[in-house]
Amino acid sequence: MSSEVVRFEASEEFARRMDAEDSLRSFREEFLFPVHDGEPAIYFVGNSLGLQPRKAKTYVLEALEDWEKLGVEGHFRGTRPWMPYHEMLTEQTARLVGAHPIEVVVMNTLSVNLHLMMVSFYQPTRERPKILMEAGAFPSDQYAVASQVRFHGYDPDKDILRLAPREGEETLRTEDILDTIERHGREIALVLLGNVNYLTGQAFDMAAITRAAHKQGCRVGFDLAHGAGNLQLSLHDDGPDFAVWCSYKYLNGGPGTLGGVFVHERHAHNKALPRFAGWWGHDKQTRFQMGPDFEPIPGAEGWLLSNPPIFQLAALRASLELFDRATMPALRRKSDRLTAYLEFLLDRLPPGVVRITTPRDPKQRGAQLSLRFSKDPRRLLEKLNSAGVHCDFRSPDIIRAAPAPLYNSFHDVYRFVGVLERHARD
Ligand SMILES: *Cc1c(COP(=O)(O)O)cnc(C)c1O
Numbered sequence: 001m002s003s004e005v006v007r008f009e010a011s012e013e014f015a016r017r018m019d020a021e022d023s024l025r026s027f028r029e030e031f032l033f034p035v036h037d038g039e040p041a042i043y044f045v046g047n048s049l050g051l052q053p054r055k056a057k058t059y060v061l062e063a064l065e066d067w068e069k070l071g072v073e074g075h076f077r078g079t080r081p082w083m084p085y086h087e088m089l090t091e092q093t094a095r096l097v098g099a100h101p102i103e104v105v106v107m108n109t110l111s112v113n114l115h116l117m118m119v120s121f122y123q124p125t126r127e128r129p130k131i132l133m134e135a136g137a138f139p140s141d142q143y144a145v146a147s148q149v150r151f152h153g154y155d156p157d158k159d160i161l162r163l164a165p166r167e168g169e170e171t172l173r174t175e176d177i178l179d180t181i182e183r184h185g186r187e188i189a190l191v192l193l194g195n196v197n198y199l200t201g202q203a204f205d206m207a208a209i210t211r212a213a214h215k216q217g218c219r220v221g222f223d224l225a226h227g228a229g230n231l232q233l234s235l236h237d238d239g240p241d242f243a244v245w246c247s248y249k250y251l252n253g254g255p256g257t258l259g260g261v262f263v264h265e266r267h268a269h270n271k272a273l274p275r276f277a278g279w280w281g282h283d284k285q286t287r288f289q290m291g292p293d294f295e296p297i298p299g300a301e302g303w304l305l306s307n308p309p310i311f312q313l314a315a316l317r318a319s320l321e322l323f324d325r326a327t328m329p330a331l332r333r334k335s336d337r338l339t340a341y342l343e344f345l346l347d348r349l350p351p352g353v354v355r356i357t358t359p360r361d362p363k364q365r366g367a368q369l370s371l372r373f374s375k376d377p378r379r380l381l382e383k384l385n386s387a388g389v390h391c392d393f394r395s396p397d398i399i400r401a402a403p404a405p406l407y408n409s410f411h412d413v414y415r416f417v418g419v420l421e422r423h424a425r426d
Pocket of ligand 1: 109110111112138140141194198223225226246
């Protein structure tokens with residue numbers, strides 16, 4: 001991706017020039033920034049909660065007005081009828097994650113979707129009971145996995161294999177992941193990795209991992225909470241069985257909004273898969289005949305349970321339109337540069353102030369850099385916050401900074417490192 005080499009400079013003028021040459025710079029105006037001292041804050045927590053797109057309010061109000069004027073008829077009439085509302089997001093979502101439309105659906109929230117997918121794709125047997133995941137997986141994923149293992153009558157202590165970095169290293173090596181899959185594959189029912197890892201910012205080689213796991217007869221799923229809207233994904237071609245993500249991080253859909261699900265096309269017509277069913281996943285032609293037998297919609301939509309919350313879909317629509325206009329390849333190119341520029345400026349700070357734990361290889365990361373400081377990181381974070389910088393702290397000692405290419409600028413990065421320099425010293 002970073003085929004074009006840019007020679008970075010440390011001056012403010014250089015940051016301004018990079019912004020002037022940025023073909024995506026106008027997207028910044030589509031977002032509402034928190035304000036600090038009369039200026040837009042330096043917002044580097046788009047990996048936690050993305051900013052509000054200006055259009056979100058318009059679309060939510062539009063749905064509220066339809067409800068006001070039409071009542072239940074809003075399902076079929078009005079500006080955007082609610083019946084097929086979620087379908088408006090399907091093609092954009094498919095382009096966003098490199099999938100076919102039949103493979104994706106926007107529904108529920110991430111942890112809920114992870115459970116639904118494990119119901120279908122974690123089928124342990126006595127010979128093959130295990131789940132392979134990261135030792136450093138997001139806590140909700142660890143709880144979900146342990147509870148599924150227990151639900152099937154197996155033992156989380158024995159039946160969850162955890163990938164940990166080598167002694168003295170902070171991130172995983174692809175070769176070690178592949179080697180573990182090869183050595184233990186016959187006992188593994190499901191390989192489940194987060195991409196990118198929320199704490200280290202490390203991105204994994206999804207195609208290689210999927211290939212290795214399928215060779216051993218394992219099912220493969222990815223948690224893309226930090227991948228959707230951040231990495232350039234090609235889910236269909238990489239071939240995992242499923243993926244799940246939330247839409248409030250890089251996707252700017254708003255707090256607690258609906259997540260997304262990918263189910264590979266090879267499962268689209270498989271009615272024999274175990275699944276938890278609900279009426280919204282039932283064949284659209286016969287849904288309102290209210291019959292007793294479930295007939296799944298082919299593809300990911302067949303996993304829908306309930307009729308979806310329209311206001312959340314409305315806000316998310318505003319953001320997905322922007323992603324569709326910007327396109328992931330262009331965003332990824334900018335993101336690569338933005339993060340490399342952050343890395344360049346951090347490397348110029350006096351020795352010992354900060355250590356970057358995210359991989360240096362651009363192919364092994366997205367927007368986020370995870371930083372370790374020699375001084376008390378919590379106090380440092382407080383100082384950054386009061387200087388108008390939004391980034392966050394994750395236990396035990398990591399400050400995460402994620403310039404989001406859709407709305408962050410090179411000048412944001414320049415200002416961020418300036419504030420950091422002033423405060424990391426004292
Ligand atoms: C953010 C995040 C979650 C949060 O789950 P919700 O169900 O949306 O609250 C779960 N897993 C990972 C890896 C995350 O990054």
